[in-house]
Amino acid sequence: MIGRRRPLVLIALALVAVALFVLPLIGLLGVTPWSRLGALLADEVVVDALVLSLWTSLASAGLCVLFGVPLAWVLSRVEFVGRSFVRAIVTLPMVLPPVVGGAALLFALGRRGVVGQPLDEVVGFSFPFSVWGVVLANTFVAMPFLVVTVEGALSSLDGRHEGAAASLGASPLTVFRRVTLPMIAPSLRAGAVLAWARAFGEFGATVTFAGNLQGRTQTLPLAVFVSLDSNRDAAIAISLLMVAVSIVVLMALRSRWWSRAPIGLGS
Amino acid sequence: MVRRRNRVGSESGEPSRAGGLDARIRLDRGGFSIDVDLQVAPGETAALLGPNGAGKSTSLAVIAGLHDANGAAEPSNRSDVILAGRVLAGATLQRAVPPDERRIGVVFQDHLLFDQLSVLDNVAFGPRSAGLSRAASRAAALPWIDCLELGDVAGRRPATLSGGQAQRVAIARALACDPDLLLFDEPLAALDVETRTQVRRALRDRLDAFAGPRLLVTHDPADAFLLADRLHVIEDGRITQVGSPDEIRRRPATTYVAALAGTNLFTGIASGGGVRLDGLDHTLRISDSAISGHVAVALHPRSISLHGNRPEGSQRNVWASTVELVEGMGNVVRVTLAAPIPLAVDVTPGAVADMGIAPGSSVWAAVKATEITTTPA
Numbered sequence: 138m139i140g141r142r143r144p145l146v147l148i149a150l151a152l153v154a155v156a157l158f159v160l161p162l163i164g165l166l167g168v169t170p171w172s173r174l175g176a177l178l179a180d181e182v183v184v185d186a187l188v189l190s191l192w193t194s195l196a197s198a199g200l201c202v203l204f205g206v207p208l209a210w211v212l213s214r215v216e217f218v219g220r221s222f223v224r225a226i227v228t229l230p231m232v233l234p235p236v237v238g239g240a241a242l243l244f245a246l247g248r249r250g251v252v253g254q255p256l257d258e259v260v261g262f263s264f265p266f267s268v269w270g271v272v273l274a275n276t277f278v279a280m281p282f283l284v285v286t287v288e289g290a291l292s293s294l295d296g297r298h299e300g301a302a303a304s305l306g307a308s309p310l311t312v313f314r315r316v317t318l319p320m321i322a323p324s325l326r327a328g329a330v331l332a333w334a335r336a337f338g339e340f341g342a343t344v345t346f347a348g349n350l351q352g353r354t355q356t357l358p359l360a361v362f363v364s365l366d367s368n369r370d371a372a373i374a375i376s377l378l379m380v381a382v383s384i385v386v387l388m389a390l391r392s393r394w395w396s397r398a399p400i401g402l403g404s
Numbered sequence: 405m406v407r408r409r410n411r412v413g414s415e416s417g418e419p420s421r422a423g424g425l426d427a428r429i430r431l432d433r434g435g436f437s438i439d440v441d442l443q444v445a446p447g448e449t450a451a452l453l454g455p456n457g458a459g460k461s462t463s464l465a466v467i468a469g470l471h472d473a474n475g476a477a478e479p480s481n482r483s484d485v486i487l488a489g490r491v492l493a494g495a496t497l498q499r500a501v502p503p504d505e506r507r508i509g510v511v512f513q514d515h516l517l518f519d520q521l522s523v524l525d526n527v528a529f530g531p532r533s534a535g536l537s538r539a540a541s542r543a544a545a546l547p548w549i550d551c552l553e554l555g556d557v558a559g560r561r562p563a564t565l566s567g568g569q570a571q572r573v574a575i576a577r578a579l580a581c582d583p584d585l586l587l588f589d590e591p592l593a594a595l596d597v598e599t600r601t602q603v604r605r606a607l608r609d610r611l612d613a614f615a616g617p618r619l620l621v622t623h624d625p626a627d628a629f630l631l632a633d634r635l636h637v638i639e640d641g642r643i644t645q646v647g648s649p650d651e652i653r654r655r656p657a658t659t660y661v662a663a664l665a666g667t668n669l670f671t672g673i674a675s676g677g678g679v680r681l682d683g684l685d686h687t688l689r690i691s692d693s694a695i696s697g698h699v700a701v702a703l704h705p706r707s708i709s710l711h712g713n714r715p716e717g718s719q720r721n722v723w724a725s726t727v728e729l730v731e732g733m734g735n736v737v738r739v740t741l742a743a744p745i746p747l748a749v750d751v752t753p754g755a756v757a758d759m760g761i762a763p764g765s766s767v768w769a770a771v772k773a774t775e776i777t778t779t780p781a
Contacts, residue, residue, distance in 0.1 A: 300470040301516040303503040305581050307533035312504075315529070319520040 162380065169377055170370045177374035185352040186360040187378065190337060193268065193356065197275035198333035201283045205332070206325065208280075209287035210313070231281045238277055239345025246273070246346075270347030271354050275336035282335050286328030290321040330390050334383065423488050424448070425585050425617045429466050431459075432480040438462055438641040444585075444617035444634075451620045451632035455660065459641040460621045464589055467619070468510050469493070469503035488584040488616070504533070509578030513590040515570045517562035523573050524549060524558040530581030548576040552610070567595040568603045575610060586611070588620040592627055604630060605671075605698060625664040629653070630671065630700065637661050653740075653748055668703040668747050674778060686744040689720040691773040699778045705750040707775035710739065711768040712759045720773040727765045730756065737761075741769060 170177070177183070212224055230238050246253040248263045257263045264270040294317070302316040303309070318325070340358040347354040349363065357379050364372035423446035431438040438459040444450040454460050464470075466483045469492065484494035487508065493500040517526050525532075527548050532541035549558050552572040562570060571591070578586060591607060592600045608631055611618050622628055628635050629649045637645040637652070637660070645657040652661060653668070672679040677693035679701055680686075688701065709715070715722060725747075729740035736750040739761060749769065751761075761767065 297512065298516050298518065300468075300503065301510065301512055302518070302529065302533075304468055304470065304506070304508060304510045305530040305533055305577065306504050306507075307529070308504055309502075311533050315533075316518060319518070322520075 165373065165376055165380065169373055173370065174374055174377075177371050178378060180371065182351055182355075182360060182364075183371070183375055183378070186355050186357045186375070187382075189268070189271070189352070189354075190356040190358075190379075191382075193271045193275055194333055194337040194339075196272050197279050197336035198329055200272065200276045201280040201332040201336075202325070202329050205280045205283040205328070206287055206318075209284045209291060210317075212284070213288045213291040227284055228281045230278050231285075235278055235339065235341030235343075236345050239274055239342035242274060242277060242342065242346040265346060266348040266350060266354060268347075268353060271343055271356060274342040274346045275339050278339050278342050279332040279335040282331040283325075283328035286324050286331060287321060290324030291317070294320055326390070330387065334387070337383065338379070423584070423616060425467070425619065426484075426486040427463075427467050428484040429459075429463050430482040430484075431462060431466065433462070436641060440636075440638060440641070440643050442467075442619070442636055442643075444619050446616050448634060449611050449618040449620065449632045450634045450636060451622060451628035452636050452638055453622055453625065453628040453632075453664070454638035456623055458638045460623070460638060461589070463638070464510075464587060464621045466493070467585075468508050468587055469500060469506050470510075490584075507581070507584040508587055509581055509583030509585070510587045510589065511571070511574045511578050511591060514594050515562075515574040517570060517573055517577070519561060519563050521562075522559050523554055523562065523565070526562060526573055527554075527576045527580050529577060534581070545576070545580050548580045551579075551613075552576040566599070568599050568606075571595070571603060571607075579614065584616055586614050586616060586618045588618070588622075590622055590624070591620055591631075592624065593622070604700075607631060626669060626700070629669050650746060653746070668705065668745075670701040670703075670745075672699055672701055673697065674699045677773075679776075679778060681745065684745055686723070688745075688771075688776055689773045690776050690778050692778055695778055702777040702779075703747065703771060703775065705738065705748045706736075708747060708749045708769055708771045710749060710751055710755065710759065710761065711770060714768050715770045717770060718772070721776075722768060722770045725767055725769050727761055727763055727767055729763060730761055739767075741767070745769075 208227065212220065212227070243250065243265060245251050246256070246264045248254065248257050248265060253263055253265075264273055298316055298320065299312050302312045307315065338358060339356070340362065343354070343356060344359055344362075349355050349359050351360075355363070357375055361372050361375045361379070364375060425442065425444040427440075427442045429438055429440040429442070436459070440452075440459065440463055442450065442452065442463070452460055452463060466481065467485055469485075481493075481500075482495070485492040485500075486494070487506070491497060491501075492506050518529065521529065524542055524545055528538075528541040528545035531544040532538065536544060549555055552575060554569070554572055554576060557565060557569055557573075562573060565573065571594075592604055595603055604627065611631065620627060620631060632649065635645070635647060635649055635652050636643050637658075639658065639660055645652060645661050670679075670681045670684070672681040672688075674680075674690065674692075674695045674697060676696075677691075678687045678689050679699055681688065681701065690701075714724075723744060725741040725744065727739055728742040728746075729738075731738050731740075735753070737753050737756045739749045739751055739756070741747045741749060747769070755761070759765075759767070
């Protein structure tokens, strides 16, 4: 490394990028009411929102893995008419404003939606204004990140290992479980973390589809938005809390999961 | 672990082939067609030998039921594959038997071990896929770990193994499935030259220990001639010659076969600057006096000279022999010598005329010690 010349222009531009991320953080820290922080965070509204945000984002990440991995597999391995159309639809939530996504969910799964109305009439369950509405909205916006990451990994995978496993008598599902999944594990973890992060910070689709009920559907981002008007210090405290949780989770996962740590025998 | 096999009695052919492989590979792909018949008896090692692009990999994929490297299905595949009396592919089937039900152990060129599993669990992969518990599948793998001397590395990751060790794991993994056929794809190509000769010798013993049919797919004549009992030469999608290594060496049917069969290959035991050839009552003098133990010996046909009378030269190896066969091959004539060393020798047409070489005539053969290549095996 020593003595290798590095293009200064790249470093300069990278520093600008870093500044873009660091400056808002400094701004936030600068206005934080440090002395009252403990009291602000102990507020019932904040605690409710934190608990709700943590478990709904984790549940969404879990659903993203459960449904997104098979979807990524189908998109990468099964040839069918309209595949590129399905791929476009699946990635749509990445570009769509979340509010639009939330509204669309409402038209489909709301109490008077295409699917929502019969669902409500038959089993008496409706998504909007329920915690499951939060999970669904989160999953809607987060799953594309997992699908795109995992599909990329599947497409670049050397398929011959799967053939080798088949020749050893493994059924297609066993091949997927014992060979394909372990081989794409790093990408799967990265995709799951991305999906979790997207779900944790989700605002627009949640507020549109699930509403803003404290203790039921009011997640941390919603609590920040509500507090900005009424209680600015509380908004700052909650924002700081989100930053802290995100950094802790991302760094913990990065060191434990994102690196290719050796896996125990017989994993 | 007993699996049901849907055997077909009458279609399995003659009794000696009952446990063998009978493949008729018929395939078209973008102007390139493959038309290859292969029969391998139980206990026989066959080699499918040919240059790159001749259709070897495709033939292997058809037999094993694997897709080709592009993962593309083969709509033009009209092949028949019968193994151990069981039809794996053919017109009589609605659908070809999928690879996981074929009972074919494949040892791949780059081994394709599962990096996320230990060596032991790689070998246990087949038994586990057959439905055994983790503990039971490991117990089933252990005899193969012992058999292929992998006990010291059983807990290690494949990525940490040497090429020779990785190949032993791949063989153990294939054998642990109790296959009806052992299929090798370029078994030694992934190894460096030095390891290759060592591994080749060990491989011969391991092949012989497997009772079913064995098929090597290779472009390396050394692998084919030293490991196989029977060679099937494939060129441009067609089998151009079938025979024992000796038959093919003596009567190469095409220029490709002549070129690759040209090098006379033997094995033997070296000591004190000489090599006693295995199975032959003859010792060759070599230039490397330091080498000892098992060696592979190569003599190029052009490095051997023929003489009407005992030559008075510097050659260290001179012996009397009888001409068995004389065949013109373009601008050289290949002379096949009989005992004491069956050898192919290339001479000019002029020399043949001058000496009056014909089948049955007596000649003196000579070769310099420096012209003999020996490698530890």
